[in-house]
Amino acid sequence: MSPELSPIDRAKYIAARRSCDFVESGMRVGLGTGSTAAWMVRRLGERIRDEGLEIVGVPTSTRTADLARQLGIPVSTLDEVKWLDITIDGADEFDETLNLIKGGGGALLQEKIVATASDRMVVIADVEKEVRTLGAFPLPVETIPFGWQTTKALIEETLVNMDVLNRETTLRMNDDVPYVTDEGNYIIDLHLKRIGNARQVALVLNQIPGVVENGLFIDICDAVVIGRSDGSVEVRDLTAGTVAREHLDVLDSDNIFAEKTD
Known part of the structure:
Protein backbone atom coordinates (compact mmCIF):
# COMPACT_ATOMS: atom_id res chain seq x y z
CA MET A 1 0.00 0.00 0.00
CA GLU A 130 -21.30 7.31 10.62
CA VAL A 131 -24.39 9.51 11.04
CA ARG A 132 -26.96 10.17 13.76
CA THR A 133 -29.81 9.91 11.24
CA LEU A 134 -29.72 8.38 7.77
CA GLY A 135 -30.46 10.49 4.73
CA ALA A 136 -27.67 12.97 4.07
CA PHE A 137 -26.37 10.60 1.39
CA PRO A 138 -28.84 10.26 -1.50
CA LEU A 139 -30.94 7.09 -1.17
CA PRO A 140 -30.68 4.96 -4.35
CA VAL A 141 -33.81 3.27 -5.65
CA GLU A 142 -33.36 0.73 -8.45
CA THR A 143 -36.18 0.76 -11.00
CA ILE A 144 -36.92 -1.01 -14.27
CA PRO A 145 -36.40 1.23 -17.32
CA PHE A 146 -39.97 0.77 -18.58
CA GLY A 147 -42.06 3.71 -17.39
CA TRP A 148 -39.31 5.05 -15.16
CA GLN A 149 -40.70 8.57 -15.29
CA THR A 150 -44.02 7.31 -13.95
CA THR A 151 -42.19 5.38 -11.25
CA LYS A 152 -40.25 8.52 -10.35
CA ALA A 153 -43.50 10.51 -10.08
CA LEU A 154 -45.05 7.82 -7.87
CA ILE A 155 -42.00 7.89 -5.61
CA GLU A 156 -42.26 11.68 -5.27
CA GLU A 157 -45.97 11.40 -4.50
CA THR A 158 -45.33 8.74 -1.87
CA LEU A 159 -42.63 10.82 -0.18
CA VAL A 160 -45.21 13.50 0.67
CA ASN A 161 -46.48 11.22 3.44
CA MET A 162 -43.03 10.20 4.69
CA ASP A 163 -40.99 11.69 7.54
CA VAL A 164 -38.22 13.11 5.36
CA LEU A 165 -36.68 16.57 5.15
CA ASN A 166 -36.52 16.88 1.36
CA ARG A 167 -38.26 15.18 -1.58
CA GLU A 168 -36.02 15.91 -4.59
CA THR A 169 -35.37 12.93 -6.86
CA THR A 170 -33.01 12.59 -9.82
CA LEU A 171 -32.30 9.91 -12.38
CA ARG A 172 -28.69 8.78 -12.04
CA MET A 173 -26.77 9.52 -15.22
CA ASN A 174 -23.62 8.17 -16.85
CA ASP A 175 -22.44 11.22 -18.79
CA ASP A 176 -25.45 12.04 -21.00
CA VAL A 177 -27.28 8.69 -20.75
CA PRO A 178 -28.98 6.96 -17.82
CA TYR A 179 -26.74 4.87 -15.59
CA VAL A 180 -27.54 1.16 -16.07
CA THR A 181 -26.99 -1.44 -13.35
CA ASP A 182 -25.65 -4.96 -13.88
CA GLU A 183 -29.28 -6.10 -14.09
CA GLY A 184 -30.12 -3.57 -16.80
CA ASN A 185 -32.07 -1.26 -14.50
CA TYR A 186 -32.01 2.48 -13.74
CA ILE A 187 -31.34 4.17 -10.41
CA ILE A 188 -33.35 7.09 -9.06
CA ASP A 189 -31.52 8.93 -6.28
CA LEU A 190 -33.66 10.38 -3.50
CA HIS A 191 -32.14 13.50 -1.93
CA LEU A 192 -34.01 13.26 1.36
CA LYS A 193 -31.39 14.87 3.66
CA ARG A 194 -33.01 13.21 6.71
CA ILE A 195 -35.01 9.98 7.01
CA GLY A 196 -37.09 9.99 10.19
CA ASN A 197 -38.38 6.41 9.87
CA ALA A 198 -36.05 4.40 7.66
CA ARG A 199 -37.93 1.13 8.15
CA GLN A 200 -41.18 2.68 6.95
CA VAL A 201 -39.55 4.33 3.95
CA ALA A 202 -37.89 1.05 2.92
CA LEU A 203 -41.16 -0.88 3.11
CA VAL A 204 -43.26 1.73 1.30
CA LEU A 205 -40.80 2.30 -1.55
CA ASN A 206 -40.75 -1.40 -2.41
CA GLN A 207 -44.53 -1.39 -2.86
CA ILE A 208 -44.34 1.06 -5.78
CA PRO A 209 -44.75 -0.58 -9.21
CA GLY A 210 -41.50 -0.36 -11.14
CA VAL A 211 -39.30 -0.29 -8.03
CA VAL A 212 -36.98 -3.28 -7.84
CA GLU A 213 -35.19 -2.50 -4.56
CA ASN A 214 -34.02 0.41 -2.43
CA GLY A 215 -30.71 1.14 -0.75
CA LEU A 216 -31.91 1.03 2.86
CA PHE A 217 -30.38 -2.00 4.59
CA ILE A 218 -32.45 -2.49 7.74
Whole structure:
Protein backbone atom coordinates (compact mmCIF):
# COMPACT_ATOMS: atom_id res chain seq x y z
CA MET A 1 0.00 0.00 0.00
CA SER A 2 1.35 3.38 -1.00
CA PRO A 3 2.09 5.90 1.76
CA GLU A 4 0.81 8.56 -0.67
CA LEU A 5 -2.83 7.63 0.00
CA SER A 6 -5.18 10.36 1.15
CA PRO A 7 -6.36 10.25 4.79
CA ILE A 8 -9.75 8.89 3.68
CA ASP A 9 -8.19 6.14 1.59
CA ARG A 10 -5.87 5.21 4.44
CA ALA A 11 -8.89 4.91 6.74
CA LYS A 12 -10.68 2.75 4.18
CA TYR A 13 -7.64 0.51 3.82
CA ILE A 14 -7.32 0.07 7.58
CA ALA A 15 -10.99 -0.92 7.94
CA ALA A 16 -10.79 -3.28 4.98
CA ARG A 17 -7.63 -4.98 6.21
CA ARG A 18 -9.04 -5.53 9.70
CA SER A 19 -12.31 -6.92 8.34
CA CYS A 20 -10.44 -9.73 6.60
CA ASP A 21 -9.58 -11.18 10.00
CA PHE A 22 -13.18 -12.41 10.12
CA VAL A 23 -12.50 -14.69 7.15
CA GLU A 24 -11.28 -18.25 7.74
CA SER A 25 -10.35 -21.05 5.38
CA GLY A 26 -13.33 -22.97 4.07
CA MET A 27 -15.65 -19.97 4.14
CA ARG A 28 -17.99 -18.81 1.40
CA VAL A 29 -17.54 -15.05 1.34
CA GLY A 30 -19.72 -12.35 -0.17
CA LEU A 31 -17.48 -9.74 -1.79
CA GLY A 32 -18.85 -6.21 -1.71
CA THR A 33 -18.60 -3.45 -4.27
CA GLY A 34 -17.01 0.00 -4.03
CA SER A 35 -13.72 1.65 -3.14
CA THR A 36 -13.53 0.32 0.42
CA ALA A 37 -14.61 -3.18 -0.59
CA ALA A 38 -11.92 -3.21 -3.27
CA TRP A 39 -9.27 -2.89 -0.55
CA MET A 40 -10.86 -5.88 1.20
CA VAL A 41 -10.78 -7.96 -1.97
CA ARG A 42 -7.10 -7.10 -2.50
CA ARG A 43 -6.29 -8.11 1.07
CA LEU A 44 -8.06 -11.46 0.65
CA GLY A 45 -6.02 -11.98 -2.50
CA GLU A 46 -2.86 -11.36 -0.47
CA ARG A 47 -3.95 -13.90 2.15
CA ILE A 48 -4.64 -16.52 -0.51
CA ARG A 49 -1.20 -15.92 -2.01
CA ASP A 50 0.81 -15.59 1.20
CA GLU A 51 -1.09 -17.71 3.75
CA GLY A 52 -2.78 -20.35 1.63
CA LEU A 53 -6.22 -19.12 2.63
CA GLU A 54 -8.91 -21.21 0.94
CA ILE A 55 -12.22 -19.47 0.27
CA VAL A 56 -14.89 -19.12 -2.37
CA GLY A 57 -15.99 -15.59 -3.18
CA VAL A 58 -19.42 -14.50 -4.37
CA PRO A 59 -19.06 -11.01 -5.91
CA THR A 60 -21.83 -8.42 -5.79
CA SER A 61 -20.97 -6.85 -9.15
CA THR A 62 -19.16 -7.59 -12.38
CA ARG A 63 -16.33 -5.21 -11.47
CA THR A 64 -15.78 -6.96 -8.13
CA ALA A 65 -15.82 -10.31 -9.91
CA ASP A 66 -13.21 -9.08 -12.38
CA LEU A 67 -10.98 -7.81 -9.56
CA ALA A 68 -11.32 -11.05 -7.57
CA ARG A 69 -10.33 -13.17 -10.56
CA GLN A 70 -7.31 -10.96 -11.23
CA LEU A 71 -6.18 -11.53 -7.63
CA GLY A 72 -6.59 -15.28 -7.74
CA ILE A 73 -9.74 -15.50 -5.61
CA PRO A 74 -11.96 -18.43 -6.65
CA VAL A 75 -15.31 -16.96 -7.74
CA SER A 76 -18.71 -18.61 -7.70
CA THR A 77 -22.36 -17.56 -7.79
CA LEU A 78 -24.97 -17.45 -5.06
CA ASP A 79 -27.03 -20.06 -6.91
CA GLU A 80 -24.06 -22.42 -6.82
CA VAL A 81 -23.06 -21.96 -3.16
CA LYS A 82 -26.65 -21.45 -1.87
CA TRP A 83 -25.62 -19.74 1.38
CA LEU A 84 -22.68 -17.68 2.63
CA ASP A 85 -20.74 -17.65 5.88
CA ILE A 86 -20.02 -13.93 5.72
CA THR A 87 -20.39 -10.90 3.48
CA ILE A 88 -18.03 -7.93 3.79
CA ASP A 89 -19.07 -4.72 2.11
CA GLY A 90 -18.86 -0.95 2.41
CA ALA A 91 -21.65 1.52 3.15
CA ASP A 92 -22.47 5.08 2.20
CA GLU A 93 -23.94 5.75 5.66
CA PHE A 94 -24.58 3.82 8.86
CA ASP A 95 -26.30 4.79 12.11
CA GLU A 96 -25.86 3.63 15.69
CA THR A 97 -28.11 0.60 15.18
CA LEU A 98 -26.11 -0.37 12.06
CA ASN A 99 -28.87 0.41 9.60
CA LEU A 100 -27.33 1.47 6.30
CA ILE A 101 -27.67 3.39 3.09
CA LYS A 102 -25.94 1.56 0.25
CA GLY A 103 -25.94 1.80 -3.52
CA GLY A 104 -23.69 4.74 -4.27
CA GLY A 105 -21.72 2.37 -6.47
CA GLY A 106 -24.84 1.17 -8.24
CA ALA A 107 -24.78 -2.45 -7.00
CA LEU A 108 -27.43 -2.27 -4.27
CA LEU A 109 -29.63 -5.10 -5.60
CA GLN A 110 -26.94 -7.76 -5.72
CA GLU A 111 -25.43 -6.39 -2.50
CA LYS A 112 -28.73 -6.78 -0.62
CA ILE A 113 -29.41 -10.26 -1.99
CA VAL A 114 -25.92 -11.48 -1.08
CA ALA A 115 -25.94 -9.83 2.37
CA THR A 116 -29.28 -11.36 3.34
CA ALA A 117 -28.07 -14.79 2.21
CA SER A 118 -25.19 -14.66 4.73
CA ASP A 119 -24.79 -15.78 8.32
CA ARG A 120 -23.06 -12.45 9.02
CA MET A 121 -22.70 -9.13 7.28
CA VAL A 122 -19.70 -7.00 8.21
CA VAL A 123 -19.58 -3.40 7.01
CA ILE A 124 -16.27 -1.61 6.49
CA ALA A 125 -16.20 2.18 6.53
CA ASP A 126 -14.23 5.27 7.40
CA VAL A 127 -15.45 7.28 10.38
CA GLU A 128 -17.14 9.91 8.20
CA LYS A 129 -19.76 7.37 7.13
CA GLU A 130 -21.30 7.31 10.62
CA VAL A 131 -24.39 9.51 11.04
CA ARG A 132 -26.96 10.17 13.76
CA THR A 133 -29.81 9.91 11.24
CA LEU A 134 -29.72 8.38 7.77
CA GLY A 135 -30.46 10.49 4.73
CA ALA A 136 -27.67 12.97 4.07
CA PHE A 137 -26.37 10.60 1.39
CA PRO A 138 -28.84 10.26 -1.50
CA LEU A 139 -30.94 7.09 -1.17
CA PRO A 140 -30.68 4.96 -4.35
CA VAL A 141 -33.81 3.27 -5.65
CA GLU A 142 -33.36 0.73 -8.45
CA THR A 143 -36.18 0.76 -11.00
CA ILE A 144 -36.92 -1.01 -14.27
CA PRO A 145 -36.40 1.23 -17.32
CA PHE A 146 -39.97 0.77 -18.58
CA GLY A 147 -42.06 3.71 -17.39
CA TRP A 148 -39.31 5.05 -15.16
CA GLN A 149 -40.70 8.57 -15.29
CA THR A 150 -44.02 7.31 -13.95
CA THR A 151 -42.19 5.38 -11.25
CA LYS A 152 -40.25 8.52 -10.35
CA ALA A 153 -43.50 10.51 -10.08
CA LEU A 154 -45.05 7.82 -7.87
CA ILE A 155 -42.00 7.89 -5.61
CA GLU A 156 -42.26 11.68 -5.27
CA GLU A 157 -45.97 11.40 -4.50
CA THR A 158 -45.33 8.74 -1.87
CA LEU A 159 -42.63 10.82 -0.18
CA VAL A 160 -45.21 13.50 0.67
CA ASN A 161 -46.48 11.22 3.44
CA MET A 162 -43.03 10.20 4.69
CA ASP A 163 -40.99 11.69 7.54
CA VAL A 164 -38.22 13.11 5.36
CA LEU A 165 -36.68 16.57 5.15
CA ASN A 166 -36.52 16.88 1.36
CA ARG A 167 -38.26 15.18 -1.58
CA GLU A 168 -36.02 15.91 -4.59
CA THR A 169 -35.37 12.93 -6.86
CA THR A 170 -33.01 12.59 -9.82
CA LEU A 171 -32.30 9.91 -12.38
CA ARG A 172 -28.69 8.78 -12.04
CA MET A 173 -26.77 9.52 -15.22
CA ASN A 174 -23.62 8.17 -16.85
CA ASP A 175 -22.44 11.22 -18.79
CA ASP A 176 -25.45 12.04 -21.00
CA VAL A 177 -27.28 8.69 -20.75
CA PRO A 178 -28.98 6.96 -17.82
CA TYR A 179 -26.74 4.87 -15.59
CA VAL A 180 -27.54 1.16 -16.07
CA THR A 181 -26.99 -1.44 -13.35
CA ASP A 182 -25.65 -4.96 -13.88
CA GLU A 183 -29.28 -6.10 -14.09
CA GLY A 184 -30.12 -3.57 -16.80
CA ASN A 185 -32.07 -1.26 -14.50
CA TYR A 186 -32.01 2.48 -13.74
CA ILE A 187 -31.34 4.17 -10.41
CA ILE A 188 -33.35 7.09 -9.06
CA ASP A 189 -31.52 8.93 -6.28
CA LEU A 190 -33.66 10.38 -3.50
CA HIS A 191 -32.14 13.50 -1.93
CA LEU A 192 -34.01 13.26 1.36
CA LYS A 193 -31.39 14.87 3.66
CA ARG A 194 -33.01 13.21 6.71
CA ILE A 195 -35.01 9.98 7.01
CA GLY A 196 -37.09 9.99 10.19
CA ASN A 197 -38.38 6.41 9.87
CA ALA A 198 -36.05 4.40 7.66
CA ARG A 199 -37.93 1.13 8.15
CA GLN A 200 -41.18 2.68 6.95
CA VAL A 201 -39.55 4.33 3.95
CA ALA A 202 -37.89 1.05 2.92
CA LEU A 203 -41.16 -0.88 3.11
CA VAL A 204 -43.26 1.73 1.30
CA LEU A 205 -40.80 2.30 -1.55
CA ASN A 206 -40.75 -1.40 -2.41
CA GLN A 207 -44.53 -1.39 -2.86
CA ILE A 208 -44.34 1.06 -5.78
CA PRO A 209 -44.75 -0.58 -9.21
CA GLY A 210 -41.50 -0.36 -11.14
CA VAL A 211 -39.30 -0.29 -8.03
CA VAL A 212 -36.98 -3.28 -7.84
CA GLU A 213 -35.19 -2.50 -4.56
CA ASN A 214 -34.02 0.41 -2.43
CA GLY A 215 -30.71 1.14 -0.75
CA LEU A 216 -31.91 1.03 2.86
CA PHE A 217 -30.38 -2.00 4.59
CA ILE A 218 -32.45 -2.49 7.74
CA ASP A 219 -31.54 -5.18 10.31
CA ILE A 220 -29.03 -6.77 7.91
CA CYS A 221 -25.64 -5.62 9.20
CA ASP A 222 -24.17 -7.50 12.19
CA ALA A 223 -20.89 -5.64 12.73
CA VAL A 224 -19.05 -2.58 11.48
CA VAL A 225 -15.32 -2.01 11.22
CA ILE A 226 -14.49 1.71 11.33
CA GLY A 227 -11.08 2.85 10.16
CA ARG A 228 -9.31 6.15 10.78
CA SER A 229 -6.39 7.70 8.99
CA ASP A 230 -4.19 7.57 12.11
CA GLY A 231 -4.26 3.77 12.03
CA SER A 232 -6.88 3.26 14.73
CA VAL A 233 -9.76 0.89 14.07
CA GLU A 234 -12.98 0.21 15.95
CA VAL A 235 -14.98 -3.01 15.65
CA ARG A 236 -18.60 -2.80 16.79
CA ASP A 237 -20.35 -6.16 16.95
CA LEU A 238 -24.09 -5.64 17.29
CA THR A 239 -24.81 -9.33 17.84
CA ALA A 240 -22.26 -9.76 20.62
CA GLY A 241 -22.82 -6.28 22.02
CA THR A 242 -19.09 -5.55 22.05
CA VAL A 243 -16.86 -2.68 20.97
CA ALA A 244 -13.14 -3.30 20.40
CA ARG A 245 -10.51 -0.67 19.62
CA GLU A 246 -7.18 -1.53 18.07
CA HIS A 247 -4.36 0.09 16.11
CA LEU A 248 -2.66 -0.70 12.83
CA ASP A 249 0.78 0.84 12.39
CA VAL A 250 1.93 2.10 9.00
CA LEU A 251 5.36 0.80 8.16
CA ASP A 252 6.56 3.04 5.35
CA SER A 253 9.63 0.89 4.82
CA ASP A 254 7.58 -1.92 3.30
CA ASN A 255 4.26 -0.17 2.86
CA ILE A 256 2.20 -2.59 4.91
CA PHE A 257 0.23 -2.34 8.12
CA ALA A 258 1.36 -4.29 11.17
CA GLU A 259 -1.28 -4.94 13.81
CA LYS A 260 -0.81 -4.30 17.49
CA THR A 261 -3.10 -4.05 20.50
CA ASP A 262 -3.42 -0.85 22.50
